[in-house]
Amino acid sequence: MIRRRLAQALPIILIILVGNFLLLRLAPGDAVDAYVAGLGGGADAGQIAELRARWGLDRLVWEQLALYLWRTVTLDLGISYIYNQPVGLLILERLPATLLLMFSGICFAFSLGLTLGIAAARRAGTWADTALVAFALVAYAMPGFWLGLMMIVIFSVKLAWLPLGGLDTLGAGLTGIARVLDVARHLVMPTIAVSFIYLAIYLRLMRAGMLEIYGLDFVRTARAKGLTEGRIAWRHVARNALLPMVTMLGLQFSALFGGSVVVESVFSLPGIGRLAYDSVVARDLNTLLGIIFVSTIVVILVNLVTDLLYARLDPRIAS
Amino acid sequence: MVELGNLETFMVLSRRSLLASSAALALAPRLAHAQAPRRGGVLRVAADSEYRNWNPAIAANNGVFLVARKVIEPLFDLGADGKTLVPVLATGWTPSQDGKTHSFTLRGGVKWHDGRDFGSGDVAFSALELWRKLQNFGRDVFRNLEAVDTPDATTAVFRFAQPIPAQLLAAALAPLANVVPRHVYEGTDLQNNPANISLIGTGPFRFGEYRRGEFFRLARNPAYWGEGQPLLDGIVYRVMPDKGAVAAALEAGELELATFGGVSIEDMQRLGKLPSLEVVAHGYEALPYVSILEFNFARPELQNPKVRQAIAHALNPQAAVDTIFLGLAKPAVGPIPTTDPVFHTSQLPGYPFDPRRAEALLDEAGYRKGADGMRFALKIVPAPFFEQTRRIGDMMRQSLRQVGIDASIQNTDLAGYFAAVYRERNFDLTSGVYAYRQDPAISTTVLYGSGTPAGVPFSNQRGYASPEMDGLLREAAAQLDADKRIALYRRFQELAMTDLPLIPFVEFPLVSVASRRLRGHHDNPRWAVTSWGSTWLAA
Numbered sequence: 001m002i003r004r005r006l007a008q009a010l011p012i013i014l015i016i017l018v019g020n021f022l023l024l025r026l027a028p029g030d031a032v033d034a035y036v037a038g039l040g041g042g043a044d045a046g047q048i049a050e051l052r053a054r055w056g057l058d059r060l061v062w063e064q065l066a067l068y069l070w071r072t073v074t075l076d077l078g079i080s081y082i083y084n085q086p087v088g089l090l091i092l093e094r095l096p097a098t099l100l101l102m103f104s105g106i107c108f109a110f111s112l113g114l115t116l117g118i119a120a121a122r123r124a125g126t127w128a129d130t131a132l133v134a135f136a137l138v139a140y141a142m143p144g145f146w147l148g149l150m151m152i153v154i155f156s157v158k159l160a161w162l163p164l165g166g167l168d169t170l171g172a173g174l175t176g177i178a179r180v181l182d183v184a185r186h187l188v189m190p191t192i193a194v195s196f197i198y199l200a201i202y203l204r205l206m207r208a209g210m211l212e213i214y215g216l217d218f219v220r221t222a223r224a225k226g227l228t229e230g231r232i233a234w235r236h237v238a239r240n241a242l243l244p245m246v247t248m249l250g251l252q253f254s255a256l257f258g259g260s261v262v263v264e265s266v267f268s269l270p271g272i273g274r275l276a277y278d279s280v281v282a283r284d285l286n287t288l289l290g291i292i293f294v295s296t297i298v299v300i301l302v303n304l305v306t307d308l309l310y311a312r313l314d315p316r317i318a319s
Numbered sequence: 320m321v322e323l324g325n326l327e328t329f330m331v332l333s334r335r336s337l338l339a340s341s342a343a344l345a346l347a348p349r350l351a352h353a354q355a356p357r358r359g360g361v362l363r364v365a366a367d368s369e370y371r372n373w374n375p376a377i378a379a380n381n382g383v384f385l386v387a388r389k390v391i392e393p394l395f396d397l398g399a400d401g402k403t404l405v406p407v408l409a410t411g412w413t414p415s416q417d418g419k420t421h422s423f424t425l426r427g428g429v430k431w432h433d434g435r436d437f438g439s440g441d442v443a444f445s446a447l448e449l450w451r452k453l454q455n456f457g458r459d460v461f462r463n464l465e466a467v468d469t470p471d472a473t474t475a476v477f478r479f480a481q482p483i484p485a486q487l488l489a490a491a492l493a494p495l496a497n498v499v500p501r502h503v504y505e506g507t508d509l510q511n512n513p514a515n516i517s518l519i520g521t522g523p524f525r526f527g528e529y530r531r532g533e534f535f536r537l538a539r540n541p542a543y544w545g546e547g548q549p550l551l552d553g554i555v556y557r558v559m560p561d562k563g564a565v566a567a568a569l570e571a572g573e574l575e576l577a578t579f580g581g582v583s584i585e586d587m588q589r590l591g592k593l594p595s596l597e598v599v600a601h602g603y604e605a606l607p608y609v610s611i612l613e614f615n616f617a618r619p620e621l622q623n624p625k626v627r628q629a630i631a632h633a634l635n636p637q638a639a640v641d642t643i644f645l646g647l648a649k650p651a652v653g654p655i656p657t658t659d660p661v662f663h664t665s666q667l668p669g670y671p672f673d674p675r676r677a678e679a680l681l682d683e684a685g686y687r688k689g690a691d692g693m694r695f696a697l698k699i700v701p702a703p704f705f706e707q708t709r710r711i712g713d714m715m716r717q718s719l720r721q722v723g724i725d726a727s728i729q730n731t732d733l734a735g736y737f738a739a740v741y742r743e744r745n746f747d748l749t750s751g752v753y754a755y756r757q758d759p760a761i762s763t764t765v766l767y768g769s770g771t772p773a774g775v776p777f778s779n780q781r782g783y784a785s786p787e788m789d790g791l792l793r794e795a796a797a798q799l800d801a802d803k804r805i806a807l808y809r810r811f812q813e814l815a816m817t818d819l820p821l822i823p824f825v826e827f828p829l830v831s832v833a834s835r836r837l838r839g840h841h842d843n844p845r846w847a848v849t850s851w852g853s854t855w856l857a858a
Contacts, residue, residue: 027734027735028731028734028735028738028739029731029732029733029734029735029736029737029738029739029742030734030738031734033733033734033737033738033742034733034734034737035371036737036776037704037733037734037736037737037776038368038370038380038382038733039378039379039380039455039776040380040381040382040455040754040777041455041456041753041754041762041776041777042379042454042455042456042457042458042459042761042762042776042777043455043775043776044455044458044459044775045771045772045773045774045775046458047453047455047458048774048775080371081371082369082371083369083371083531084371084372084510084511084515085531090531093531093532094532149563149564149567152563152564152567153567156567156571156573157567157570157571160571163573164564164567164568164571164573165557165559165564165568165573166533166534166557167533170363170533170534170536170555170557265560265561265564266561266563266564267564268533268557268558268559268560268561268564270530270531270532270533270558271532274532274560275532277560278369278560280732281732281733281734282733282734283734
């Protein structure tokens, strides 16, 4: 299966790359316009023409596209116009922050959503269930950046409990456990901001799945066997309700990549999302396409893992 | 002293006497809490942009200067009065009568951060290879620079093929004449030299560390030539793209300073009321921005001077000052801001807010209201550089609709704006902005003269071409005498406001928010881009 899926991925990657290249070319203005505007004036026509030639932007579109595809085949992502650095290096610099944020966000949303979803389903119809469902609705409706800023105001500005931005304390020079704790403290608020909406989705999904499965015959059988309610909930119902959760997990992974842009800006985290945003503003085609290339591959891999996990959870799919 | 206004004497003030007089000025209002400057401490500053090149000898840009001018020094800096030059790496300047030769005496005993000696060879190399060939603005100001002679280590003689007015050169030296070490750059790919990021200069601070997307750190230069400077142990610029987060960081005491309007206007109002912070609207006198409204002459309606005048009468700059800038700005009277102590004149034709007069002028011009109450439609493209110019765009739209012009807004980002306005001419009106740079010949006249190739930023790409204006600008550009230049540029302002190819709308400084612990700050009209050698943090 893995080989077949990987073979399917190749045309997908090609379509995404060509599509994005052309889409980005449709945006008004190019990297030189953005650069020269950012200089604040004083550039002359000669300098501008020279820049366009040096950055290869004076060539025909199909020529640029062919060059770009060839470079990608050789895994050369080119040089970033904004930073004048190899794109591969830039992405490697930024990837850890984003992966850390995504990983902690998914763990937080998944584990808490799962637990609260089960809790709500087991108490369906009670005030506790109603309260949890209402909480999920509020969490779902709250935009990440707003939640982030509000948390900053409360926990950093007013209470001074948590640092308000960055990945670590500047110039603290911490190592070992102290550094891990420092980074963890910096990640508390961004994690919540990036994952609250998914927490709500997981909660609702788990609750609905549990309730549906509670009505099935095998649960009645389990009850008739004399199993405890706790065992039924965890071993029989929850495991079956997990399938849609895993689907969601795969989807969330792709969405988080994009959703981290805003949260990374609010918390000044040096992540991929912000790099992507800066690249769009600067029309930095190389960097943006590099990011899209890397995220395409990450998402395809995650989907593959999701499918494998699926097969493990539900033996019917494997066969 | 080198006066920008009167250049008859070229004796530069000695550093000590100048420090004494500016110190007296700065101390006067602060005697109440006068304290001895404290050494030590790291100043934390918000930065919103990062650059591919942080070398101020290549990129002349205030965002670059905010960081780089602490490390790399100019020949002269602008004095506290906005008219005199303060010696930095140069101590004296003698121009020749014909305006072709300018001889600079350089400071001796100065060392680069890597330990090598600074000398005239560095100045010659920077001028010929970087300012003249690569630097924005520099390529224009120094285009006729033929050679720089270096008879000894402390003398650099600039020889120009065409005369250059000393007044113009004086205005250009403070922002542009940034000297980098020849031994680091010579024989390398100048644009891609690693020292464009790991800066090497002679300044009070040396490069510490740059982590892209996170921070830029500078550390004290223990071998700095300036006695007792710097007072700070270091400066950290935190890259923070979100203005709301900057405001929160200032409030929480995680930052001591945000410059160049790094905090949104609403937050500024709130932060100014806190006991720990102050909003500072001075210290930007020589870095003024003018919000302008540009007309595209490709539209036949806008070729009619009456229509342009009518639009000027329809707009209410005072309302913009009060609502958009919360009073921290002034209605503009002409293309040269009132903060300019030399060239500005207010004896200019004005177009006061008067919607009825605007309607009458439009009627006279033959554009009567149609059945829907509208005369014609215009597309406004607001400059995305500042939130203020976007809001001015919205305000313009409302004002124009009130006099029967069906105005619509087309929002873009930086590159989109640039392509639409300066390359493709795809707009009717802009809510634009321009930075005035001490001498009208640097960034002002290019907005009015004709013949600039398409794609040149912040230039006249609107199709306005007036032989009278072009002639006047040529005459002024060739004039070497300071007083005659001033007179010509006053005539230029008159003509600009009579012809009205663009409307100067509001002049505004970009405000800072600073911790009250910060001392020795905003005491120069270009403070944010000066060396900060005498800035300190109270305990």
